Amino acid sequence: MKIAIYGATGMIGSNVTKEAVDRGHQVTALSRTGTSLNGAFGTNADLSDLATFAEVAAAHDVVVIASGPSRTGEPHSTIIDAHQAIIDSSPDARLLVVGGAGSLFIADGVRLKEAEGFPEMYKPEAETMTTILEAYEASNGVDWTVISPAPMIAPGERTGKFTVGGDSPVGDSISSEDFAIAILDEIEAPAHKGRRFTVAN
Numbered sequence: 001m002k003i004a005i006y007g008a009t010g011m012i013g014s015n016v017t018k019e020a021v022d023r024g025h026q027v028t029a030l031s032r033t034g035t036s037l038n039g040a041f042g043t044n045a046d047l048s049d050l051a052t053f054a055e056v057a058a059a060h061d062v063v064v065i066a067s068g069p070s071r072t073g074e075p076h077s078t079i080i081d082a083h084q085a086i087i088d089s090s091p092d093a094r095l096l097v098v099g100g101a102g103s104l105f106i107a108d109g110v111r112l113k114e115a116e117g118f119p120e121m122y123k124p125e126a127e128t129m130t131t132i133l134e135a136y137e138a139s140n141g142v143d144w145t146v147i148s149p150a151p152m153i154a155p156g157e158r159t160g161k162f163t164v165g166g167d168s169p170v171g172d173s174i175s176s177e178d179f180a181i182a183i184l185d186e187i188e189a190p191a192h193k194g195r196r197f198t199v200a201n
Helices: 011-022 050-059 077-089 120-137 176-188
Strands: 002-006 026-031 041-044 062-065 094-098 105-107 144-148 152-154 163-165 173-175 196-200
Touching: 002 011, 002 050, 011 026, 011 152, 011 176, 050 062, 050 077, 062 176, 077 120, 094 120, 094 176, 120 144, 120 196, 144 176, 152 176, 173 176, 173 196, 176 196
Parallel strands: 002 026, 002 062, 026 041, 062 094, 094 144, 144 196, 152 173
Antiparallel strands: 163 196
């Protein structure tokens, strides 16, 4: 398949890029730097550039969006607006969006981001990613899937062993390598079209 990956130089995006290349897919790695990596063709692109996104979507079977909100002070409205513009454009390709763990439900109507002890420093990002998830859930005519990681995600071991869940956490952590496997598994054998799912080791 032809797979485009936004945020390809980040922790998650770089692992998804490597996994996709290793599985024999034709991969375009999109980032602000345009860096080629892991055997993928690199090109410069920003998620907020809707014209370029439309061209990318038309040329690929799947677009993975692994770009998260700014952690350097830029307003989060930028990425929220970018996702909404993408949704409104009804792109040609299937979208696989990397979501956040804070939007997972830990009880009836209670999300992880609302739990006692949830780190204050992560709340703005959790709120933003919840807003983005809700935008996809409210959409019509868009072929989308959102995948939320376990509450903790970090580089680790590629085990190929993880648990798949729906809207609630199924474990405390997952390696970014196994998270990439889950994303490629979903791309190759779609099981969560039009909904969110999560994975954990």
